[in-house]
Amino acid sequence: MPKLELISFDLDRTLFDFxxxxxxxxxxxxxxxxxxTGIVVSVNQLHKRRNDLSKTHRGRSMDMLALRRESFASFVSERSNRLEIIDGAMFAFAEVRFKQLHLY
Known part of the structure; x- marks a missing residue:
């Protein structure tokens, strides 16, 4: 398991442009x-699918990345059930979301 070097919180959104x-x-x-996969999806559609899925999980504890994964899987399942596609989508997401922050 990789050693954590930094944990940051930006509750007031002053450190990076979330x-x-x-x-x-x-x-x-x-x-x-x-x-x-040939699936054409917009950023807005990805946002909406995640938000719609979050409503189905109200009142239950859920890891935010698990919810994101489920939202990606819902698009992938329309064309493929290949797990590596979902894993690849999560990798693409994490590479930018956690390694390419836009600092203020």
Whole structure:
């Protein structure tokens, strides 16, 4: 397991541009899905699917990345049931979301 070097909290959104980072991460997922499956999906559709799924989990504890994974899987299942596609979408998301923050 990798050693954690830093944990940061930006509750007042003054350290990095969360929305910009998230949108770029979702754009990376959209590009990945189009290349790997032919699924054409927009950042807005990815946002909406995740938000819709979160409503079905109200009142239950759920890891936010698990919810994100479930939202990606719901698009992938329309064309494929290959687990590696979902894993690839999560990798594309995480590479941007956690490693390419847009600092203020």
């Amino acid at each position: 929305e910009r980072t998230l949108n770029k991460a979702l754009q990376a997922v959209a590009v990945f899905l189009a290349a790997e």
